[in-house]
Amino acid sequence: MDRTTRPEGSPVAVIAAALRRERDRAGISLGELARRAGIAKSTLSQLEAGTGNPSVETVWALGVALGVPFSRLVGEATPTVRVIRAGEGPQVRSQQADFTGTLLAAGAPQVRQDIYLIELEPGTVRTAEPHIPGSVEHLVVSAGRLRTGPVDEPVVLEPGDYVAFPGDVPHRYEALAPHTCAVLVMEHP
Structure with missing residues (x-):
């Protein structure tokens, strides 16, 4: 699978959607969030498009810059009963x-x-x-x-x-x- 066809629900797709949602909620531009997080605007643009491959350090920096926990950027809504098998999960x-x-x-x-x-x-x-x-x-x-x-x-x-x-x-x-x-x-x- 190439980098432009990530399936919906993949960790990268979840992060992309969360970044757009949280940036919109905070009312800040792509450039301003990149500046606050100390990353390149082009990198953030790729992440929001779902074509990047973020490290844990990048996602933490973005969470801090947005004032949200790391989990809000990598997690999806959870059902009432949730089982994560060993080796699975975001x-x-x-x-x-x-x-x-x-x-x-x-x-x-x-x-x-x-x-x-x-x-x-x-x-x-x-x-x-x-x-x-x-x-x-x-x-x-x-x-x-x-x-x-x-x-x-x-x-x-x-x-x-x-x-x-x-x-x-x-x-x-x-x-x-x-x-x-x-x-x-x-x-x-």
Whole structure:
């Protein structure tokens, strides 16, 4: 399938529609959103057209620039009962590290909590830019070992360990063992 014929409901199509919807809601131009997010206007134009292939960093930057949670840009409306099988669900990969985030559930606008399954491999560190002011990240490691937290205060977690830290400061994720996996709950104000 070529880049111009993405099926409706594909992660890229969902992101494209969400970007147009949220940019219209915010009442800002394509150029202004690109400037706020620190990306090229041509890149944003491709993403809104559904022909780009955004990294997790790009989508986070756009969410922060729009003042919306990441999940609002990558998730679709969910039915009453929802099952996501292992290896399925909307996934976004990092450009910086072997890091994949899968949105499991997006909170309703009044709840502002999103749940992700993150999978990482050793070798590189994923550094995340600050999210919406007041954001908090909650992580529980299910497999492997993970060094995470604010860049100036990381902690090492083993399976079953939990950590909460501010998501509105630069923070990091680093797998210390193969097949590291964690559940991440993003809490937004």
